[in-house]
Amino acid sequence: MKLKLTLLASACALALVNACSSTQTNTAENTSTSLYGTLEPFAQEAVYFALTDRFVDGDKTNNFPQQGKDWGDGSWGTFNRELPGPNGQSANVGYLGGDFKGVLNNAAYIADLGFTSVWLTPIWDNPDYAFNGGETITFDGGYKDGGKTGYHGYWAHNFYQADEHLVSNDLSFKQFSAGLKQHNLKFVLDIVGNHGSPAYSMVEEMPQFGKIYDRNGKLLADHQNIHPSKLDKTNPLHQFYNTHTGLAQLSDIDENNQAAFEYLTDAYLYWIEQGVDAIRIDTIREMPHHFWYQVSKKIRQHYPDMFMFGESYNYDANFIAQHTRPENGGVSVLDFPGRAAITQVFENKDASYADILSYLHLTDGIYQNPYELMTFYDNHDMARMNADDNGFIDANNWLFTSRGIPVIYYGSEINFMTGKAEHQGNRNYLGQQNIEKAKTHPIAQQLKTIAHVRKNSIALQRGLQLNLQFNQDTAAFYRIYQHQGKNQTALVLLNKSDEAKQVKLDKLQNLASWQNAFTGKQVDLSKQANWQFELTPHSVQVYLLDSQLSNPELIEQAKTLQL
Numbered sequence: 241m242k243l244k245l246t247l248l249a250s251a252c253a254l255a256l257v258n259a260c261s262s263t264q265t266n267t268a269e270n271t272s273t274s275l276y277g278t279l280e281p282f283a284q285e286a287v288y289f290a291l292t293d294r295f296v297d298g299d300k301t302n303n304f305p306q307q308g309k310d311w312g313d314g315s316w317g318t319f320n321r322e323l324p325g326p327n328g329q330s331a332n333v334g335y336l337g338g339d340f341k342g343v344l345n346n347a348a349y350i351a352d353l354g355f356t357s358v359w360l361t362p363i364w365d366n367p368d369y370a371f372n373g374g375e376t377i378t379f380d381g382g383y384k385d386g387g388k389t390g391y392h393g394y395w396a397h398n399f400y401q402a403d404e405h406l407v408s409n410d411l412s413f414k415q416f417s418a419g420l421k422q423h424n425l426k427f428v429l430d431i432v433g434n435h436g437s438p439a440y441s442m443v444e445e446m447p448q449f450g451k452i453y454d455r456n457g458k459l460l461a462d463h464q465n466i467h468p469s470k471l472d473k474t475n476p477l478h479q480f481y482n483t484h485t486g487l488a489q490l491s492d493i494d495e496n497n498q499a500a501f502e503y504l505t506d507a508y509l510y511w512i513e514q515g516v517d518a519i520r521i522d523t524i525r526e527m528p529h530h531f532w533y534q535v536s537k538k539i540r541q542h543y544p545d546m547f548m549f550g551e552s553y554n555y556d557a558n559f560i561a562q563h564t565r566p567e568n569g570g571v572s573v574l575d576f577p578g579r580a581a582i583t584q585v586f587e588n589k590d591a592s593y594a595d596i597l598s599y600l601h602l603t604d605g606i607y608q609n610p611y612e613l614m615t616f617y618d619n620h621d622m623a624r625m626n627a628d629d630n631g632f633i634d635a636n637n638w639l640f641t642s643r644g645i646p647v648i649y650y651g652s653e654i655n656f657m658t659g660k661a662e663h664q665g666n667r668n669y670l671g672q673q674n675i676e677k678a679k680t681h682p683i684a685q686q687l688k689t690i691a692h693v694r695k696n697s698i699a700l701q702r703g704l705q706l707n708l709q710f711n712q713d714t715a716a717f718y719r720i721y722q723h724q725g726k727n728q729t730a731l732v733l734l735n736k737s738d739e740a741k742q743v744k745l746d747k748l749q750n751l752a753s754w755q756n757a758f759t760g761k762q763v764d765l766s767k768q769a770n771w772q773f774e775l776t777p778h779s780v781q782v783y784l785l786d787s788q789l790s791n792p793e794l795i796e797q798a799k800t801l802q803l
Contacts, residue, residue, distance in 0.1 A: 273788070275722040275798045277611030277704045282518055282547035283645055284701045286691055287428060288355040290343065290650035291620050292363075292406055293391045294669050298341030299408040307335075308369040308389075311446065316370040318389045323663060325379035331662075333377055333388040334370070336669045339406050340416040346675055347423040353653065353684065354691025358420060359428035359520055361620070363413055363511070365401040366390025366437065367448040373441035373465075374489045381663050385438055385488050392620070392667070393430070394522060395437040395490070397448045399507035400455035417515025426517035431508055433535065434526040439463035439481070439491035450491050452480060452503070455510070460503065463491050486526065495531040505538045512543060521571065524550030524563055532569035549573055549614050553621065555580050557599065557606050564608035575599065575613040575644060582617045586635040586736070587627045593736065594710040600643060602705055602801055609803060611702065615644035618652065624666055625652070626659030630778045632683045634736040637780040640687075640694045641719070641732045643705045653684040693757045693782055699730040700782070704801045706794075708745060713737035714775065716745060720798050722788055730757070731783040735775035745771040748794045750785060757782035 277283075297303070308317040321334030343350075343358065350358060367390055376386035390396075393403065402413050411419075417427045439450030442465050450463030461480035463471070468485050471478040480500045486492030493500050508519070519539070524532060532550070539546055549572035552560040557577045562568055578599040585591045601610045617635050618624045625635065632655055639646040650670055651657065654677055657665040678684040694700040703719035710716075714737070719730040731754065735741045751766045763783060765771060775781060789795050 273722060273795055273799070274724075275704055275720045275789075275795075275802055276702055277643060277719075277721075277803070278609055278702050279723070280547065280609070280612050280702075281545070283612060284695075284698075285357045285426065285518075285645055286355050286640065286694060287357045287359050287614070287645065287647040288350045288353070288650065289359040289619060289647050290361075291338070291392060291667055292340070292343065292360045293335055293338040293393075294667050295338040295650055296342030296346055296670065296672050296675065297337030297339065298343070298345045299339050299411075300337065302339055302405055302408055303335065303337045304405065311369055312372070312444070316372055316446070318368060318370055318391070321370060321387065321389060323377065323379040323381075325664065329379070329665065331379055331665050331668065333391070333663075335389060335391045335405050337405075338669065339408065340413070341408050341411050342672075344411070344416055344419045346672075347420055347425055349675055349679070351423045351425055353688050354695050355648070356424065356695065357426040357428055357518065359647070360430065362393030362396060362430045362432060362522070363402050363406055364393065364396040364507075365398045365403045366393060366395045367397055367446070369446050369448070371438045371449060372443050372446060373438060373449075377663060379663060380661070383488060390437065394432055394435075396432060397437050397451050398453040398455075398457075399504065400510055401453075413511070414514040421515070427515060428518045428520050429508075429511055429516040430520045430522060432522045433504055433531065434493055434495075434523050435486055435490040436461075436493065437491060438489045440465050440467050441489045452491075454503070455507075461491075461500075468492060487523070495527050501531070501534065505535055508535075508539060509542060512539070512546070517547075519546060519548040521548060521550035523553075524571070524573070525552040525554065529562065529568035532563070532571065533567065536569040536571060547572070552576070557601060561607045564612075566608070570608065572612045572614060572645075574619075574647070575615045578613065578615050578644065579617055579622075582615075582635055582638065583625050583627075586617070586631045586638075587625060589738075592710075592712045593715040593734070594712075596638070596715075597707065597710060600705065602643065611643050613644045614647050615639055615642070616647040616649070619647075619649045620667055621662065622666075623659055623661040623664075624649070624657055627655075629655055629683050630736075630738070633686045633778050634734070636683070636687045637690055637734055637778075638715075640690045641700055641730070641734070641780065641782065642717070643719075646694075648687070653687055654678045654681045655683055689758070690780055697728065697730055697757065697782070697784065698726060699728040699784065700732075703728070703730065704798055706748075706798055706801060708748060709743065714741050714743050716743050718748075718794075718798075720789065727786060727788045729785045729789060731785075733773050733775055733781040735777065735779050738777050740777060741775050743773045743775060745773075748791065748797060750789050750791045750794055752785055752787065752790070754783040754785050757784050
């Protein structure tokens with residue numbers, strides 16, 4: 241979709257703002273003013289998140305369709321375990337074939353969309369059977385694991401071994417990561433610390449479940465299908481685990497067991513060495529802060545600049561902000577309060593843009609640094625955003641211009657499985673056919689446009705956000721970056737309406753010639769008292785100023801935002 245950008249002109253355009261602002265100059269004081277949201281290098285990234293098994297099947301030889309059928313009555317196979325639903329709907333809790341080769345075959349597609357990093361679900365080995373314990377999962381079912389497999393990667397029994405469904409004979413993880421680098425894509429490793437595979441409530445104990453093996457295949461821990469409360473801590477095979485229940489029937493790893501800590505962290509380092517650029521921490525809230533402090537300390541001893549972010553599934557900013565404090569590990573987090581505000585605004589046409597401001601926390605100090613949070617609107621653990629194509633276009637325009645590091649879940653570029661929760665189709669198989677469809681889809685095309693603008697703008701990546709005007713359907717704000725001789729300010733204008741809208745700005749203008757970020761053309765905004773812009777429906781405009789700000793009032797306002 242070609243983005244139409246028009247600047248409203250008139251005979252009286254470009255008049256003076258006022259006597260004071262007409263004499264804006266670069267003073268010595270302004271020259272030394274350092275303004276930025278963050279200096280974190282990872283803030284330049286835009287992340288594409290895919291559940292590997294559900295992306296694209298690039299190698300059918302690693303599908304193992306008969307796997308698991310050799311145990312019991314043969315009904316615990318791991319491949320294609322469909323959950324049929326009403327009206328032809330379906331979900332699936334078995335493996336469906338997606339693998340590293342499928343991702344690598346489409347690395348050029350991901351990079352072309354404007355992404356710079358790929359986050360995949362955990363890569364290590366999961367049990368070779370469907371789980372026969374717990375409550376049986378059904379279509380639209382909730383917190384149940386019976387009949388499910390570890391296709392998602394979060395049920396590891398060997399943290400040193402890549403899952404056989406992901407690698408190929410000619411493509412190891414190390415080769416895969418190196419292949420991504422050839423497309424200028426970084427890799428984000430998804431790690432788990434608080435649990436292994438389902439461990440108890442099995443009708444009959446199954447192979448691999450509740451067990452943990454070392455890199456040589458030696459058994460280190462075994463839950464032995466025993467309820468946590470009945471584990472014997474004098475038994476060496478039980479010592480990795482807590483004696484209280486955790487998530488579902490998953491084995492709950494003891495956060496105070498030093499051997500378990502060394503096993504996990506050594507495994508993380510093993511994979512990092514093979515080409516990992518950042519880390520996502522699963523269920524970070526399920527382990528105490530002291531555990532993650534020690535994990536991050538150990539990783540940073542080897543990789544001082546490693547960027548890490550956690551999943552603390554909670555919509556209270558004060559709660560998730562705890563993880564960002566240095567004494568708690570100093571990691572970023574996925575912005576769940578942001579997700580709530582974003583979906584509320586873009587799922588509902590009558591919502592006001594002003595409602596989206598609630599999650600930014602630009603000045604209150606709740607987060608260690610709000611500009612380093614991972615911003616998103618849906619993922620594999622929640623319902624996909626329930627919006628039409630324009631809603632996704634508007635959400636992406638906001639996500640790639642406002643504060644934070646954007647994360648997009650696979651398929652969102654074509655409005656895949658709209659509004660569906662996990663066992664309603666949220667994690668359904670995408671496939672190569674849908675990748676080809678995306679190359680001409682309006683959401684994907686506009687996503688590509690705005691993602692590339694962010695990719696080339698340090699202001700949109702790391703700049704302070706100074707909000708100017710948020711109304712029912714329009715928003716206007718600056719992103720400001722001035723540091724060590726690098727100067728760029730972005731003026732962002734957004735319209736989420738089905739109709740064309742005007743945005744008028746009559747204060748905090750920086751009178752200068754700005755560059756249209758989409759066309760590269762210069763726009764003279766140096767003489768007008770009131771800036772007026774006309775925005776087409778569901779559009780974004782970005783204007784860039786690659787010099788220091790010269791409006792004293794604007795500079796003072798920006799200083800109040802500096803962390």
